[in-house]
Amino acid sequence: MIGVVNRLFAKPWIWSFLGALLVWVAAIVFTGGYGAGGMLTAALSLSVFTVVVGVGQTFVITLGPGNVDLSLPANIGLASAVAMKAMNGDDSMVAVGLLAALGCGMAIGVANYLLIWALRIPPIIATLSASFIIQSIDISYGRGLQIKPPPGFADFTNAQIFGVPVLAILTVLFTLGAGIALHRMVYGRSVLAIGQSIRAARLAGVRVGWIRFLTYALSGTLGGLDGALLAGYFRGANVDIGNEYLLASIAVVVLGGTSVAGGKANIPGVWGAALFLVLLLTMLNTFGVSAGVRLLLTGLIIVVVITAAGGPKAPR
Amino acid sequence: MTAAWTAAAQTASPEIGGFNVSRLLRALLPALSLTLVLLAIAYLNPRAISYFGFTLMLNLAIPIALATIAQMFVITGNDLDLSIGTFVGFVGCVTATWLRDAPLLGALALLGCIGVYAALGALIYLRNLPSIVVTLGMSFVWQGLAILLLPKPGGKAPDWLQAIMGVKPPFIPFPIIAAVIIAAVAYFGLMRTSYGAILRGSGGNAVAIGRAGWSLLKAKAALFALTGLFGVLSGMALIGITTSADANIGNGYTLLSIAGVILGGGEFVGGRVSPIGAVIGALTLALAASPLLTFMHIPPDWQVAANGAILIIVLAARVVISQRGAER
Numbered sequence: 179m180i181g182v183v184n185r186l187f188a189k190p191w192i193w194s195f196l197g198a199l200l201v202w203v204a205a206i207v208f209t210g211g212y213g214a215g216g217m218l219t220a221a222l223s224l225s226v227f228t229v230v231v232g233v234g235q236t237f238v239i240t241l242g243p244g245n246v247d248l249s250l251p252a253n254i255g256l257a258s259a260v261a262m263k264a265m266n267g268d269d270s271m272v273a274v275g276l277l278a279a280l281g282c283g284m285a286i287g288v289a290n291y292l293l294i295w296a297l298r299i300p301p302i303i304a305t306l307s308a309s310f311i312i313q314s315i316d317i318s319y320g321r322g323l324q325i326k327p328p329p330g331f332a333d334f335t336n337a338q339i340f341g342v343p344v345l346a347i348l349t350v351l352f353t354l355g356a357g358i359a360l361h362r363m364v365y366g367r368s369v370l371a372i373g374q375s376i377r378a379a380r381l382a383g384v385r386v387g388w389i390r391f392l393t394y395a396l397s398g399t400l401g402g403l404d405g406a407l408l409a410g411y412f413r414g415a416n417v418d419i420g421n422e423y424l425l426a427s428i429a430v431v432v433l434g435g436t437s438v439a440g441g442k443a444n445i446p447g448v449w450g451a452a453l454f455l456v457l458l459l460t461m462l463n464t465f466g467v468s469a470g471v472r473l474l475l476t477g478l479i480i481v482v483v484i485t486a487a488g489g490p491k492a493p494r
Numbered sequence: 495m496t497a498a499w500t501a502a503a504q505t506a507s508p509e510i511g512g513f514n515v516s517r518l519l520r521a522l523l524p525a526l527s528l529t530l531v532l533l534a535i536a537y538l539n540p541r542a543i544s545y546f547g548f549t550l551m552l553n554l555a556i557p558i559a560l561a562t563i564a565q566m567f568v569i570t571g572n573d574l575d576l577s578i579g580t581f582v583g584f585v586g587c588v589t590a591t592w593l594r595d596a597p598l599l600g601a602l603a604l605l606g607c608i609g610v611y612a613a614l615g616a617l618i619y620l621r622n623l624p625s626i627v628v629t630l631g632m633s634f635v636w637q638g639l640a641i642l643l644l645p646k647p648g649g650k651a652p653d654w655l656q657a658i659m660g661v662k663p664p665f666i667p668f669p670i671i672a673a674v675i676i677a678a679v680a681y682f683g684l685m686r687t688s689y690g691a692i693l694r695g696s697g698g699n700a701v702a703i704g705r706a707g708w709s710l711l712k713a714k715a716a717l718f719a720l721t722g723l724f725g726v727l728s729g730m731a732l733i734g735i736t737t738s739a740d741a742n743i744g745n746g747y748t749l750l751s752i753a754g755v756i757l758g759g760g761e762f763v764g765g766r767v768s769p770i771g772a773v774i775g776a777l778t779l780a781l782a783a784s785p786l787l788t789f790m791h792i793p794p795d796w797q798v799a800a801n802g803a804i805l806i807i808v809l810a811a812r813v814v815i816s817q818r819g820a821e822r
Binding site for chain 1: 574576617621623624626627628630631632633634635636637638639640641642645749752753756762763793795796797798799800801802803805806809810812813
């Protein structure tokens, strides 16, 4: 038993789950146990959106220093508009709309990699420049977009089975798949290898360019998927719908135990960190603090957690 | 494999070349892009190229240039500040409230902000933390503080600050003089003083600087404190122009400042930055984003895209120039 516990505590992702548990307990102690289950349901629903982009960002960040996808918020915003326009409020068009959003996201991911490859610039700048342009396209394309999601799709994004959101169950399956892809498949092992040493990976015969291309395309596609789901969940597309996911996607990756230096990724931690962030907001809301205090405390807690967890140890 | 070789050849070429045309071109690229934007504006609307036109067009470029210089200091140390935008917003809120009503308290708060920045630098160094995450957290903190201080847009800039930002010097418009001063101060401080060389070295080769007996902790704290200082100046300048504040007023500056540094020829690693280039980059972004588009009759929707397009064009030009140098 003690052996199991010890092994559990050796996992880097356990801390984010413990943190999530801690803020949840603090919140229900405050409410006197009222709404404990509802809080978890809501947290699971909202975490899904962070987890989906967080997984994409995990793969990108694992590629090594300087790799980060800053175009996610703009991507989510545009995809949400594309999905709503393609679905046009019609239940029979849901599949088409989802495919359109996925395609839009993937195109953005491909464009990101083309910029990185053609201009040989750090990904952070390539995705930043791309996000400027995507943002403008979205403002121009999605202006005054009032289309509601098809009722079937909106119900699906809000559906629950015994208080567990269906989307959360699907996302757990998705993250299991992502974990297998990362640790057991050639693609994931290649991503890890590139993050540990791009030169060694290249000499070992890893197709570095191809793997990086796939990773940015994957991140973009997940951003597109997230945009469609968000538009369904919040009943409509919006230019600003993805704004909070720039910070959130990076924060969950790092708080979940993935190394920003690359080469070391942690998929379960993304779930733990996303639940932690959402439950933290829920807790602060139940305490009834103002928006300013909420932001202030969120920021301080992120800084304190990352300080306590410590950065990567100096290279051997 | 081949990619690695060509990359190696390209990075090596400036050293081998000695007097190298591509290197010179690369250094001139920021100025060249600014000139092109100015020529385009002059062609589209000749009347804009006047004392009054420049004062109007470049007014908001002063806070952007200051924020860009702030970002440049952290980039010198291989870090990135994702909180500079919300920090500028918070400084703006302090300027429009405390600095006017209780100047001593306001000044102390702003000095305290610089202290916080220095402490962040020390923390990042001591715990070997990723600066992206720490500053990400701080961006929430600054925004939260700004909302607490000024829940609704409002406040008023101190009169002396409005007077400074509204100065009308003879012949040369104030924003141009300000830009030259900012660039000159940053240039001499970072590129021409011995401690400036240490600071750049801490980004280029930290181990070497450490072995030579310099405190890397102090260098990191100094770089962050300088970022804080220029962030404070940026927020104050911004409020001097807009005269009232809003908690979200600086949010766009985070990405603009990073773009400005890169546009000006800075690089993310190795302590290779250019203060003059950074100021020119900021001016280019400020001009291209709104006056140029207005004269081209392009709707404001595409302002942000103009910044992205300029970044991509300049970076593409840089690649072309480097390739020329490699082929030689």
